[in-house]
Amino acid sequence: MKCLHCGYIVPDDSEFCPYCGARVEAEPPAQVNVPTSVASAQAAPTQTDRDRVTQSQRYFDPDYGYSPENPIVTSSIPMIGYYLASLRTPDGRAFTWERMARQDDSQIDSYCLYLDGKPYKGLYFTATGNDSEYVPAGLVKDADAFEAAKQGITLNQLIANREAEQKKAEQGKARRKRALKAAALVCLLIVLAIGGYYGYIYGVPYLRYQIAISSIEKAPDKAIEIFTDLDNYKSSEDLRQWGEYYRLKQMYSSGEYEAILTEYSDKFYLKDQTDKDGRVIRDSASALSDVEQMLNESRYQNALKEITVGNYGRAISILEEVGDYKDSREQLLEAMYQYVHTQNVPNRNSIADRIRNMASGGPSIRTYYEYAKMLSDENYKDSRQFYKELTS
Structure with a gap:
């Protein structure tokens, strides 16, 4: 089939010419008389078709x-x-x-x-x-x-302007990139600051708490210091008491009996310590029994020391606290005996003797005579004869 607009040969089934773009129409048949009604019914080319043909003709x-x-x-x-x-x-x-x-x-x-x-x-x-x-x-x-x-403008100016705009755009992109990096860095610093703050508020006490727990038996002084600083954090007060217990054991092992009596005159308040499964890892009853035994032994050893140096009045005061611990009863009688025999016999009616005994820290005059009577009642050595002479 031939395109009536451009003259090129096109495929028979083409609707538009591939060369000029016009609608393909068959060659008009031989002139035939057609009734007016039929001729008017045939469609005329549209404006769109004419425009397409015109533009295509211009292009080709x-x-x-x-x-x-x-x-x-x-x-x-x-x-x-x-x-x-x-x-x-x-x-x-x-x-x-x-x-x-x-x-x-x-x-x-x-x-x-x-x-x-x-x-x-x-x-x-x-x-x-x-x-x-x-x-x-x-x-x-x-x-x-x-x-x-x-x-x-000139072409060179256009190219220069375009390059300047491109450079400006790249610079703007670089600035935005730097701004994003700076914003990200600021956000990171803020997060780190907040994390550091809360880490210090919550993390540092927790870490110190764990350090104190791990060192409570081998380094009780350090544990006591930390638990004291932590104050009411978790079980710090209860664990501080356990730190004092392990410190007492260390001092006891080192024979620091006098220091023990100076620092641990007060009672301990220990509570059972359990692990995460509820098993008791520190038994307060057993520990308190140990404390009582260590304090009594410290008193006993200090009393023997006072007897050795001739400070019988002090030894008597300590042994009276010990009670029946070991041979404390016999040591008490001996201290009383040595006391009444090494002291000048005070005059019951002498105010000067009373003042002198009080100033030296020894028993009162009344206690002196009571010691002599106690020894007489116990028939300790020659105490009956001594008391009889004392009161005659």
């Missing part, structure tokens, strides 16, 4: 722009100048141009293109429609040159 027509019958269409006279400024030879060379006389009253303007100062081609324009996107045969259109002409 080698005379597009080169004849006043097929001019280049623009929307205004200035657009003609922009169009001309964008035209290039196939190898990229630009033209100069000169406007020629208008073609009568047809609104067709003619221009002569010059290449290297010599006439090159003549073009025809009409500023009566929409701007054409088509280019005459043998020429190419430089989009950048067209844009530069519209802006009233």
Whole structure:
């Protein structure tokens, strides 16, 4: 089948011509008399079809722009100048141009293109429609040159402006990237600061608490110090008492009996300690029994020391606290015996003797006679005879 618009041979089943884009129609049959009613029913070509055919003919027509019958269409006279400024030879060379006389009253303007100062081609324009996107045969259109002409600047300025805009955009992108990094860093620092604050508020006490627990038996002094600083944190007070217990054991093992009596005169308040499964790991009853035994032994040893150095009054006071621990009863009687036999016999009615005994820290005069009577009642050594002589 032959296209009636461009003359090319097209496939028989084509609806539009692949060369010009026009709707393909069969060759008109031989003239046949058709009734008027039938002829009027045949559809006429639409405006859209005519426009498509016209534009396609301009695009594929080698005379597009080169004849006043097929001019280049623009929307205004200035657009003609922009169009001309964008035209290039196939190898990229630009033209100069000169406007020629208008073609009568047809609104067709003619221009002569010059290449290297010599006439090159003549073009025809009409500023009566929409701007054409088509280019005459043998020429190419430089989009950048067209844009530069519209802006009233040179192509180099357009390229420079575009590069400047691109550089500015890249700089803006870099600034935004730096700002994002800075914001991320600030957020990180804030998170770290908040984490550090709460870590210090909650984490540091917890760590110190665990350190104190782990050192309570081997380094009780350190554990006691930490538990004291932690005050009411968790079970710090209860564990501090256990720290005192293990410190007492260390002092007892070292034979620091006098220091024990100085520092641990008060009672211990121990509570059972259990693990996470509820098993008792520190039995308070057993520990309190140990404390009582260590305190009694410390008192006993201190009393023996006082007896050795002749401080019988002090020894008597300590042994009276011990009770029946070991041979404390016998040691008490011996201390009393040595006391009443090494002291000057005080006069019951002498105020000076009373003051002297009180100043020396020894038993009162009444206690002196009570010791002598206790020894007599116990029939300790020659105490009966001594008491009899004392009271006669």
